[in-house]
Every structure is written in C-alpha cells, then in structure tokens.
Amino acid sequence: MKIASVKLVNFLSHEDTLVRFSEGVNVIVGQNGAGKSSVVDAILFALFRTPSRGGIGELLRRGTRRGLVELSMFEGDVTYKVRRELTSNNPQDLLMRNNEPIHRSARGVTAGIRDLLKVDENVLTSTVFVRQGRIEDVFDSLGEVMTFLLRLDRIEKLVSTNGPIRALQQKVEADLKIAEERMKRREELTRRRKDLEVQLSKGEEELMVSESELREVRRTLDDYRKKRDTLLGLQSKYVTLSSDVERLLKKISELEVELSEVKTSLPSDEKIEALRRKVEELSKVNELKLKLQNFKNLEDAGSTLSSQLRTLKTQLSNLEVRAARRVQLEAKARQYEELREALNKLNGEYMEYTRLEAALKQLEEKEKTTSAVAERLSTELESMPGEREISSEISNLRERESELSSELKYLYTKRNELKERLSKIRGEVCPVCGRPLDEEHKRRLKSEAEDELLSLDAREVELNDELSWTRARVKELEKQREKVSVLLNQLQSSKAELELVLKRKREISDQMEKLEPLAKKFEELSSKEKELRAIHDEFLRLSDSTEEEVQRVKRQVEALEMKLRDNLAKQEGLKSELQGIDERYVEMMERELRNAQTQLDRLQELKQRAYLLSQSVEDYRRQLEVKEEELRSLNYTPLELEKVKEEVARLEERERKLTEVTFSLRGQNEERRRELGQISEELRNLEVAAEDVKRLRVAYERLNRLRTVLGQSKLKGYLITRAKDILDYHLNSVVKEFNLGFSNFEVVNDDGKFSVRAYRPDRQWVDVRALSGGERVALAISLRLALARMASQEIGFMVMDEPTIHLDESRRSELVDIVRNAVSIVPQLIVVTHDRELETAGDNIIEVVNDGRSKVLERRPQEARFE
C-alpha cells in the first residue's frame, strides 16, 4: 500500500492544502513552523484518527469550526480513500475502495484501515511511522514491539488461573459432570421403559375386556330404556284415565245420595195436587184486596173534594164582598187619575220654579260673602301708604344710593393718590415738586398724608353703612309696593263679582214672578191628589174582584158539587159489595196464601231437582263406561313399569362403573404411552451422552496438557526463538542495502530483554550503542523495516518526521545515502525535514510555506503518479 496524496482542510495552519506524493523519496521541506509536520500528522489522523497534538479540537485551524483530512492510497490498481472529519461529535468518516464506500463510521474506518495494512496504530508508529526525533527509539522498544507482535502477553493471560484455558477447562468439567449425569439418567430411563411396556400390554388387555362388556351393557340398557319410555308414555294416559274413572265414580255416588235424599223428602203426587188447588182457592183474596183498596181511594177522593168545595165557597163569598166595594170606589178612583194627569202637565213649570228659588238662595249667600271680602280689603288698604307715595320714596332712595356710590368711587381714587404720595415721600422725593426732601419736611408730609388717609377710611365706613341701609330700605319698600298692588287688584275683582251677583239676582226674581201662579196651582192640585191617593190604592188592590170573576168561581163550585155527588154514589155501591169483609180478614187470607204458595214452590223445585239428578246420574254412567273401556284397551300395569325401571337403574349403575373403569384404564394406558414417548424422546437426546463423556474427558486432558505446556513457557520460548530468527533474517536482508561494513546483525533475547548485536567480518560483535550515529540510524531504519515486514507485507511506505534532528553534520550527510538506499527496501518514503541537504535524496520535493496560512509549492523532479 502506498500513499498518493493527502488533503488538509482547516487542519492546523493549513486552510486547504493538497499534497501529492510519488513513489521513491518524497521530501517535505520548509521553514520552521511552515506546516510540514502537520502533513505527517494529517496522514496519521487519517489512518487511525490519532490527534497528534492533544485533542481533536487542537487540530482545527484557529478561527474555523469544521475541518477534514482526506488520504488517498493505492495498491496495484485498487485505490482507497479515507475521509476524516475534525470533530469528535458524531464524525461522518468514510473509507472508500475504488470510490465505493465500504465504511461510514469513525470506528468502522479505523477497523477497515487495520484490515488493509494488517497492523494497528502501535505497530505502525513503532515501525514505519517515525515521529520527530524518535528514529532510534526502536532499539529500546524492541522487546515491547516483539511482545506486542507475538502477543506474548496474551499467552500469559491464556494460561493464568483466570485465563480462558482454565475457564474452558472449567466449562468442560461442568459439561462432563452434566454428561455423566445424563448417562445415569439414560440407564434409569431404559429400566423404566421396560416396566412401562409390560404394564401397558396388561392394561390394554384389561381395557379390551372392559370395553366389550361396556358395549354389551349399553346395548341392553338401550332396549330397556326404550321399553321404559313406551311404558312411561302409557303411564301418563293410564293416570289420566284412572283419575277420570275415579272422579266419575265419585260424582255418580254423590248424585245418587242426593237423589235418594230428595226422593225421601218429596210427598205423594196427590198431596201436591191438593196443595195446588188450595193455592188456587186462596188466590181469590187478591180480588177482594183490590176492591177494598178502590173503596179506600174513593173515600179519600170524596173527602178531598169536600174540602176543596168548602174552600171555593169561602173564596166565592169573599169575592162577592170585594166586588161590591170595588163598584163603590170606582168614581173617586177615576177622579184621582184625572188629577194625576193635570199634575203631570204642570210638573215642568213647577220644577223650574223650585230650581230658580234655590239659585236665588245661593246668590244671596254669595252676595253676603263677597261684600265681606271687599270690606276687609278696603280696611287693610286704608291702614297702608298709597302706591304713589311708596314709589316716590323708592326713587328718592335710588338717587341717594347713586350719590353714595359716586362718593365712594371718589374716595378710592383719593386714597390711591395718597398711597402714591406716601411711597414718594418714602423715596425721599417731594411728591409735589419732585425735589429731594429733608427729614423734617418728610415727617410732616407723611403725618399729613396719614391723617388724611385715616379720615378717608372713617368716611368709607360711614358711606358703606349708609349704602347698605339704603339698599335694604329700597328692597323693603319694593315688597310693600307689590303687596299694595296685589290688594288693590283683589279689591277690584271682589267689587266686580258683587255686581255680577246682584245682576243675576234681579234676573231670577223676574223669572220667578212669571211662574208663580202655575206653581200655586200645582201645589193646590197636589194636596187634592194626596187626599184621593188612599182610595185609589184600595181600588187598585180590588182590581181583580170583578163580576166576571164571581161568575167563574160560581161555575167551579157547581162542577165540584157534581163530582162529589158521583163519588158518594160509587162509595155506596162498593160498600154493599164488601159487606162483612175487612182488612184483617184479607191480611189473614194473604198470609195463608203465601204459606201455601211457598210450600208448593219448594215441592215443585224438589221434583225438578230429582228429575235433573237422575238425568245427570245416567249421563255420568255413560261417560264411565267409555273411560273404563279406554283403560282396558291401554293394556298397561304399573307393576310392569316398576320392574323395567329397576332394571334400567341397575344397568345404568353397571354402565357407570364400567365407564369409570374403562376411562381409568384408558387414562392409565395413555399416561404410560405419554411417559414412554417422553422417555424415548429423552433417550434419543441422551444417546450421545456416552460419546459426550468420552469426548469431554479427552478435551479435558488436552486442555490440561496445553496449560502445562504453555505454563512452562515452552511455547513462549519457542515463539520468541522463531520470531528472533525471522527478524534476524529480515534485518540482515534489509540492512544489506545500507552497506554498513558488518558481516551480519543479530537480535539477542536476554530473558525478555532484546538488544541488537553487529558482527564484524572477524566474527567479533559490538553492541548497537557502540555504532556511529549514521550506522545507528541506518540500523534503526532497517530494524523498523524488518519489524514492519514481520508484521505485514502490505505496508509499502515509510514516513519519517525530521530524522536528522539531533544529528551532527557528518551524520546528516550519511542519512542522505541511507534514505536513498531505503527505497530499495520500501518503495515509498515520505521524509519531513527542514534540512535542505536531504532534498538531494528526494524524487519529489514538496515545499511548504506559511504566509499566514500554510500552502505547498510543488517542485517535481519526478511526476506524482497517482492522485
């Protein structure tokens, strides 16, 4: 496997750098800090996601948030590309073969690289990946690398008491125990199977016998059940018929008893006939009773007619008296009615007259009250000043009020002037001439002004007092004037009203004078009407007592008298018919008739009953015969049914027992068969137990031997010897290329401590520490390549970061040859150096510069063959 290129995006100082490699020696040159080692770091990060400088975060170019590395490799015609993201948070890493993704996760990509190179990161960095200044570390770490390569630590782990061999041995032991147990179980099961087979064949025989008996019993039981069911069907009919027969017999006997009782209590037919005739005879009493009742009714009607006749006669005599009185009153009653008519005619005028009389009375009252009011108002007005007088006083006061207001206004102006004057005096200037004032003058002027101000204040008080009095007086007078005016108005309206009343009075008196004779006439007629009213009222009360009415009542009296006569004649007729017969006799006869009739009815009822009973007896007898015939034809006896039932019960019990036995036998056999099946199954599973025991015993023995062999370090020693031989072989074949002047080299193992010896041609050896620096570097490179070959044939590159560091000048020039020669061992070399001397060994010179960000200046003596 060789490296074709590596791309660094935001990786350390690289923003976006593509570094292409060729076969042979690739030398990466540049100033310190140019970003050379970053390229190597990027390759290691791409392979194993190893952050060379602390964490992954440190690899991200400052100021950026995302970065990645892409490494392209090839093996023959197959290309591989690794893409790793510079993040530890779910990185989207990718490994592709011929541009086809084969792994898509960080872990998957690392595992894929391990498979491709056949080494892990430790082996790679201990062999072909040489970090800065660490080229000779291989001598010190040789033992470690060998142990790692041969996995010797794993052998120790393998044989330890906690190791996998012991664990496996324990497992085999446990399995063996189980296998032996299974053997024992197999023997037990074989014995049990034999027993079960014997039991099963016996059980099958018993079952056969039991089943055949059960079949037979069921057949018989079936027949008996059918028979029983038929008898049960007949039984219900039998029971119904029997009960019918019984019921009929009972009924017949009851009827016969009753019939004989009835017959016993019946007298002879002659006796019954005699009784019937007696009843017939006695029935005549009903006619007598009717006649008696008629007679009584006639008596009652006669007495009612007599009383009605009496009443009517009294009525007639009264009527005749009233009719005579009515004739007497008739003339005066007519006079009264004429008076009423005349009064009615005068009534309108008389009513008007009385109305006017009342109105006049009212007006007289009104005249009295209105004159009293007018008089009171006049007296009141006389005690008050006149309206004109009050008005002139008010106008005088108003004038005074305006004088006082003007004087006050003048007074205020005056006071303001005085105040002004006082302020001028305080300002030391004469208020009159404006010249400055001396003290004396000033005091005088001030006192004058102040005196004047005081008298003004006093006058102001006086004026204000008078002004308020004047205003109050004006208000008072205005009120008085208003009152006088109101009273005057009232007086006027009272006088007007009085005049109106007097006028109306005169008018009414005139009207009354005209109506007065009519009113007098009306009153005169009224008194006459009062005199005749009682007579007229009596005449009205007698209005129905006329001559026609007297005649009508007389006719009624005559008709009643006729009816009464007729009634009395009928009474006479019936009286002679009922001679000697009274109510008591009729009642006695009636009692006798009732008794005889009751007796006759009872006997006839009995006779009828006897007839009906003998009819019923005959009827029931016929029914009885039919039922008895049906019963005989049933051909059924309860005894037979009982016997069949007993047999069914016995057979059912037998069947139950046999079923139980059969069921239990079948169950037992089934259980045996199931157990046998299980045993056979288990035995089949246990068949291999014997072989297992054998195999496990052998395995246990072998593991024992293996632990002993491994425990005695035999294998470890053997492996180391074998590895040492191989390493010696590879080392000598690689180192040959460096022409170091030694005949051969040997890796020495001194109880796990490895060292390298260089043999001179004279077979003398020297320790590696005694060699020159260049020789040591060449040997270190050879040893690294030899180890790499041992570990893997797949690695076709070697990376060296600053191999010349710590070397002096002569050794550095030796390294040029070493590097050149190394190509014959490993086809691709990537060497990072700031040492321009090494450039001479390069097939492909890659110059890295840093002008704020690292980039590659390619100078290609040889074209890169792969991208």
Ligand SMILES: Nc1ncnc2c1ncn2[C@@H]1O[C@H](COP(=O)(O)OP(=O)(O)OP(=O)(O)O)[C@@H](O)[C@H]1O
């Ligand atoms: N996270 C980062 N972002 C950007 N630049 C970085 C970062 N970390 C380191 N550097 C710069 O990267 C450069 C180091 O790169 P590198 O070690 O590859 O240089 P070099 O050429 O190998 O130097 P030398 O020869 O001294 O070893 C330095 O200039 C350093 O300042």
